[in-house]
Amino acid sequence: MSATGTRPRTGTEVAGSPPATPAPRPRRAPRPGRILLVAVLTAAALYFLLPVYWLVIAATKSNDSLYGSFGLWFDDPRLWDNLSRVFSYDGHVYLRWMLNSLLYAGVGAVLATLLSAAAGFALAKYNFAGREAVFTFVLAGVLLPSTALALPLYLMFSKLELTNTYWGVLIPSVVSPFGVYLCRIYAEAAVPDTLLEAARVDGAGEGRIFFSLVLRIMTPALVTVFLFQFVHIWNNYFLPLVMLSDDRKYPITLGLVTWQQAADRVPELTQYTIGGAFVSVIPLAVAMLVLQRFWQTGLTEGSVKE
């Protein structure tokens, strides 16, 4: 059921001429239906692109023409000038936020993926007392909203003096119950027991089996968990908001809102907020476009089992 998700079914050969290769599937709805289809799909594309398009235009404008010119077209473009101000403002704090976001999301997602893989593998491939109880216990964590958790975390971390440290954001970020859930389902289906047996007969230890065999087999699921967690941490706002008070430790989300909120006092911050948003959107937008195929693979695993 799942293998089809990875491969583009009709493959790359489609890129040629569509009429030359008749699709094996029933395609081509009747004409009026066809027009409606194209109309709906185009309207949806315009809707999803509108704010992004506005952002691109607005990033090229001066603060004055932001208010004084039509929002959907250029007016005296000056993108480089704008961006260099974004980066140099307040002692290059923007660069700092970018690096912080990268640190939180990168390190957090790698560790979350490894922990989830190990736990998911253990829950799928070992028989031990309390296995199902542990799994249920972890599943409850999937249903717990992460922002309802942020305040309790803050209360506890402030007692432990972990607030306003990198740890305060990193530690909660490496825990992904949903990742464990995906990894368990995936390992159950993809890691053959016979392979584990064979490796054991050959004298490999459990740790070695996990790191050299299992992780490799589980790669598609791990990519999904990594992406999922990376975006989750990158987009997170509430947790860093309650944890951090020093703006040099802020991730990009927190930083941009700080600028936006301060624009009443410092008008040019409006333009910096837009420029900063523009720059911050580029890396993830590119990653989304390139990696969306991987999402599909792993997410099916999760939903099929329901």
Added chain:
Amino acid sequence: MSTSVKPGRARSGTAGRGRRGGRPDRKAWAFLGPFLALYLFAMVVPVLYAVYQSMLKVERSGPMGLGEPSVGFAGFENYSLALQQETFVDGFGRVLLFGIVQVPVMLLLALVLALLLDQVSHRWAGLLRATYFLPYGIPGVVATILWGFLYVPGVSPITSVLGDLGFQPDFLGYDSVLWSIANIVVWQFAGYNMLIIIAQLKSVPQELYEAARIDGAGPWQTALRIKIPLVRPALVLTTVFSIIGTMQLFAEPLVLKKVAPAVTTDYTPNLSAYFDAFANANLYLAAAKSVILAVVAMVLSFGFLSLVTRRQRSER
């Protein structure tokens, strides 16, 4: 993936392991250990700690309560205090109303887009899918900042175009701002949910469509009778995630607050708890509100899950 599992051998492996006295199975805890330790530390213990904190209160002793403040046991006082706060309860009502409208709209859009994409050529499907999915990569606060500009008269090209056409939309008014927030959430997550549904569509065996076509089913019938029932698990999953997401509504109203006076400090339960903790310095009340929020979210999503699984069972 699943193709590599040899049928019949999948479950028998555990029996073979018993020959070595179950030794490998004991290693399971070594694999589980790191995750469980952090799970306990960063999810379970904080919740318990919040429950504990929610039972405390500040007591002042001495004449006229002017003496040294001390922390005492409050029982369920904070809970009843929270539930007596009309604005806090209103916040729940607002979020519930929001969810009842926003979740179906978003999932219907996701489902329609997924089904339509299934009808277009491969090349276009890939490009459009990526376009619809793009907003998911934009953080909620950044999305809100962007839409905020598109809502505010004077900057917004939308209001200026609509104004030229003779409309005077007020996206940030008392009655409309909730739906302006809903629009932001739909914009962000419709493509993500669409992708989950597409993933499930792809897992449908192609012979099924073939058979339907031979039986004379048109694209409409195929969609209604075959595809939609088959993507039901994906719809259940996305609904549960959406319910959880709705309950935690926070960043969008907080950021819009700056331009929309209709958004108050207790517009959503989460905002209310946040402002109690950081503006009113009442950590204990905030803890109680967080616990209430978590319980309501879990009850709703768990309730939904058991509702669908029960109905599914009775259908069979």
